[in-house]
Amino acid sequence: MALEDLFKVVKERFGAEQQxxxxxxxxxxxxxxxxxxxxxxxxxxxxxxEFIGALKVxxxxxxxxxLTWKERLDLTVDKGSFREFDxxxxxxxxxxxxxxxxxxxxxSEQVGMNxxxxxxxxxxxxxxxxxxxxxxxxxxxxxxxxxxEKIARAFEYATEKKLPVVMFTASGGARxxxxxxxxxxMAKTSGAVKLHSDAGGLYITVMTDPTTGGVTASFASxxxxxxxEPKVLIGFAGRRVIQDTIRQRLxxxxxxxxxxxxxxxxxxxxxxxxxxxxxxNILKIHGFxxxxxxx
Amino acid sequence: MSKLxxxxxxxxxxxxxxxxxxxxxxxxxxxxxEFHGDRLYGDDAAIIGGIGYLSExxxxxxxxxxxxxxxxxxxxxxxxxxxxxxxKALRLAKQAEKFHRPVICLVDTPGAFCGxxxxxxxxxxxxxxxLAEFMTLRTPVISVVLGEGGSGGALxxxxxxxxxxxxxxxxxxxxxxxxxxILWKDGTREKEACEVxxxxxxxxxxxxxxxxxxxxxxxxxxxxxEIMADxxxxxxxxxxxxxxxxxxxxxxxxxxxxxxxxGMFAE
Numbered sequence: 381m382a383l384e385d386l387f388k389v390v391k392e393r394f395g396a397e398q399q400x401x402x403x404x405x406x407x408x409x410x411x412x413x414x415x416x417x418x419x420x421x422x423x424x425x426x427x428x429x430e431f432i433g434a435l436k437v438x439x440x441x442x443x444x445x446x447l448t449w450k451e452r453l454d455l456t457v458d459k460g461s462f463r464e465f466d467x468x469x470x471x472x473x474x475x476x477x478x479x480x481x482x483x484x485x486x487x488s489e490q491v492g493m494n495x496x497x498x499x500x501x502x503x504x505x506x507x508x509x510x511x512x513x514x515x516x517x518x519x520x521x522x523x524x525x526x527x528x529e530k531i532a533r534a535f536e537y538a539t540e541k542k543l544p545v546v547m548f549t550a551s552g553g554a555r556x557x558x559x560x561x562x563x564x565x566m567a568k569t570s571g572a573v574k575l576h577s578d579a580g581g582l583y584i585t586v587m588t589d590p591t592t593g594g595v596t597a598s599f600a601s602x603x604x605x606x607x608x609e610p611k612v613l614i615g616f617a618g619r620r621v622i623q624d625t626i627r628q629r630l631x632x633x634x635x636x637x638x639x640x641x642x643x644x645x646x647x648x649x650x651x652x653x654x655x656x657x658x659x660x661n662i663l664k665i666h667g668f669x670x671x672x673x674x675x
Numbered sequence: 676m677s678k679l680x681x682x683x684x685x686x687x688x689x690x691x692x693x694x695x696x697x698x699x700x701x702x703x704x705x706x707x708x709e710f711h712g713d714r715l716y717g718d719d720a721a722i723i724g725g726i727g728y729l730s731e732x733x734x735x736x737x738x739x740x741x742x743x744x745x746x747x748x749x750x751x752x753x754x755x756x757x758x759x760x761x762x763k764a765l766r767l768a769k770q771a772e773k774f775h776r777p778v779i780c781l782v783d784t785p786g787a788f789c790g791x792x793x794x795x796x797x798x799x800x801x802x803x804x805x806l807a808e809f810m811t812l813r814t815p816v817i818s819v820v821l822g823e824g825g826s827g828g829a830l831x832x833x834x835x836x837x838x839x840x841x842x843x844x845x846x847x848x849x850x851x852x853x854x855x856x857i858l859w860k861d862g863t864r865e866k867e868a869c870e871v872x873x874x875x876x877x878x879x880x881x882x883x884x885x886x887x888x889x890x891x892x893x894x895x896x897x898x899x900x901e902i903m904a905d906x907x908x909x910x911x912x913x914x915x916x917x918x919x920x921x922x923x924x925x926x927x928x929x930x931x932x933x934x935x936x937x938g939m940f941a942e
Contacts, residue, residue: 471939554849556872558848558939564937566827566830570803571931594826598803601799621789622790622794634794
C-alpha cells in the first residue's frame, strides 16, 4: 500500500511522455522540436501547427493534451470578461521543506504563474460564473495552501454572489512539500464546496488530464455535474502502485474518462471544441440570466 | 512527555503489541453493538461502526481496524478501507445526526486501499463525500488518531470538531517511505523523510491541526493497554460533555473555521 500515489501517479504514467521529444529519423536528421507534436498515447506525429489548430487534440486517437491555464481560458470564457481573484497570492514554506521556495520561484518564472491555479469571475457565452483553472505545468498542479485557499475563496465568493462555479481540475494530488497542511486543503476545499451547495449553488467540474489523488478525493468529485475531456486520466491511486499491489497488468483504458463514466463517476464526456457550449447550456438550463451577447 | 523523534515514534506505533480498536472499543464503550454495511455495496471489515455508551451517553463509534495478528489483518485488509468502508462510515454518521448522538472516529490506517476494485467503486468520490458531509454534520464529531493517520484515508474520518492524537501517533499526507522514494528515489531513506515531513502530534499541534495530545504510558501504549484506554476514555468523556453543550450552529461554524484557517501563504 502506498500513499505515495497521491503524488506519483502522474509522473509514472505521463511525466516523461508529456514533453515533445525531438524526433529523429533513421538517418539521424534532427527535426526542430517546435515543429512537430508526438502524441503520448498513440505516438502519432503531426505538425505542431496542425495540432494547435485542432485545439491540441490528437487527430488520430482523440487524446486531449494538457493546456496551459491561458489556453484554457481563451477557449472557454468570453473575450475580455475574465477578472482574476487573488492574483498575487503565493506560497510560503509551512513545514520548512528543503529547497521548496527555490522550486516555487523557479517554476513561477518558467510557467508565468505564482501557483497551480487561476481563479476569477467571467462570463461563458454570456453566463456569469466563477471559474477555476488548474495548470499541470506548475508542479503537476499539486494542491498546497495557495490552491486550497484560492478554491475556498472562489466558492465563498460564489456563495455570497449566488454564482455558479466551473472548475477545470488537473492535479497530481496533494502537495507533499507542504506536509499535513496540504492534506488539510482537501477538507477546506470540500467544506467550501459543501456550503456553496447547501446554499443552492451550482458547481460544474470539468476533469482534465490528469485529475488524481487528493484532488479527486476532494473538490473535484463533488460537482453537481461532472464533465470530463475524452481519454484523460482520472483516478485516486497511481497505476504502478495498483499494479504492484495486485501483480498483474492493468488494461490500457483503466482510469480513463470513459472507464470512470462506465463506473458511474462522470456525467458526460465532452470534446474540447464543444466544452464552452456545453457549459453554457448547463448554466442556461439552471436558469441563470444571460448577459450581453457573449463574445 | 517524552521527547522522541518522529522515527522513534514510528517504531513504537509499529510495535506488534500496540493496542487496536479491538482492545479499545470493549474497554471504553459499554453495550457496543456493531452495525454492518453501507447499504450500497457491501460491508468493509477495515472499518467497524456501531453504537454504544460512553459513560452514560449514547454515541456512534466509527473505527479503523488494525489487526493484532495476521488473521485479523487479513480480515480487515491491514486497515486499508475500500469505498464501501467510507460509505458505511457516512451512513452511520448520518444516522448519528438523526438521533443526536455524538460521533467518535478512531483513526488508524496506512491509507485508503489502492486497487482495481477500489478505483472502480470510486475511492476518490467516497473520500470526497465524507469530507464534505462531515463538515456540516449536525452533531459533534471527535476524531482520535491512534497510531497511523495515513493521508486521505485517515482524513475521511477526521473532519471533526476536535482532533486528538495519541502521544506517539503520526498523521501525514504521505507515508515516510513514499516521500523518500519520491524525494530521493530511495524508499529506504524513510527515517530521514520521517523528520522532514513534520508528522508528530507535537508538530501537528503547532500547525493547529491537532487539538489535544493524549499521553501514552512511558515507552508506548503497548506497555499498558489499560492505562492507554483510560486516558483516551477520560479525554472522550470530557470532549463529548463540552461539545454536546454547545449550540450546534456555533459548533458547525467553528468546525468550518478550524479547517478554513489552515494554510500558509502571502499576498
